[in-house]
Amino acid sequence: MRVLVVTAVAAEADSVAAGLTGPGPDARQLPGGYPLSRHAGVDVLTAGVGPAAAAAGTATALATGAYDLVVSAGIGGGFPAHAPVGALVVADAIIAADLGAETPDGYLPLDELGFGRSAHLPPAELAARIAKTLDAVHAPVLTVSTVTGTAARAAELTRRHPRAAAEAMEGFGVAEAAAAHAVPVVEIRAISNPVGPRDRAAWRIGQALDSLRYAFQQLAPVLEEKPAHE
Numbered sequence: 018m019r020v021l022v023v024t025a026v027a028a029e030a031d032s033v034a035a036g037l038t039g040p041g042p043d044a045r046q047l048p049g050g051y052p053l054s055r056h057a058g059v060d061v062l063t064a065g066v067g068p069a070a071a072a073a074g075t076a077t078a079l080a081t082g083a084y085d086l087v088v089s090a091g092i093g094g095g096f097p098a099h100a101p102v103g104a105l106v107v108a109d110a111i112i113a114a115d116l117g118a119e120t121p122d123g124y125l126p127l128d129e130l131g132f133g134r135s136a137h138l139p140p141a142e143l144a145a146r147i148a149k150t151l152d153a154v155h156a157p158v159l160t161v162s163t164v165t166g167t168a169a170r171a172a173e174l175t176r177r178h179p180r181a182a183a184e185a186m187e188g189f190g191v192a193e194a195a196a197a198h199a200v201p202v203v204e205i206r207a208i209s210n211p212v213g214p215r216d217r218a219a220w221r222i223g224q225a226l227d228s229l230r231y232a233f234q235q236l237a238p239v240l241e242e243k244p245a246h247e
């Protein structure tokens with residue numbers, strides 16, 4: 018199995034790579050300038066922040082036809098009722114939470130507008146096994162284009178998606194590219210901040226990056242190729 022891990026920024030890619038145990042990395046750049054580090058069985062891509070960059074980078078990597086699984090991984094905001102700072106969240110659904118239309122009667126997601134889908138479902142058994150391995154919260158992860166910064170917006174997202182444990186900015190973009198290439202996708206988020214009123218001082222990015230490294234340490238035996246003689 019060859020796995021593509023898609024991160025937004027270099028610090029996330031470094032944490033993922035630090036958790037992998039195999040030899041490497043063999044660093045290269047894909048067309049478009051996307052940095053890719055190759056490890057045993059796992060490639061780690063830095064695609065940029067936001068769903069559009071994530072989709073473009075993921076699609077570029079998947080065009081090689083080399084991958085059996087895509088993992089969207091990085092830091093994220095946690096809905097405090099479900100996922101505190103430092104927790105890991107493995108998505109059981111990857112939901113586009115602000116892709117749609119506002120109407121006088123409220124928000125309409127893309128699928129209800131008839132333009133496509135608003136959610137991707139990771140393979141249930143694999144996602145549940147990853148969540149169990151990581152002792153992670155297993156719940157929907159929202160993809161947003163704007164980081165939530167008010168209590169009102171957090172409450173509105175919770176009203177629409179009561180089970181959601183995290184929000185981040187890339188998962189749905191990665192999943193759209195994966196679906197276009199018929200490759201399964203999972204999403205793993207390490208919680209760096211609560212979803213709610215903007216408080217930059219409360220972000221624990223170092224702690225979340227440590228959690229991300231720990232996650233890939235635990236997952237390395239599952240994800241990395243074993244040489245035939247082992």
Ligand SMILES: O=C(O)c1cccc(C(=O)CC[C@H]2O[C@@H](n3cnc4c(=O)[nH]cnc43)[C@H](O)[C@@H]2O)c1
Nearest residue numbers: 025066067092093094164165184185186187212217
């Ligand atoms: O300082 C800010 O308020 C701010 C505004 C926009 C973006 C940022 C980032 O540094 C985070 C973007 C990056 O991290 C993921 N992330 C982490 N926490 C959240 C969150 O609460 N909501 C959405 N995304 C989050 C995201 O996936 C991006 O890759 C800071």
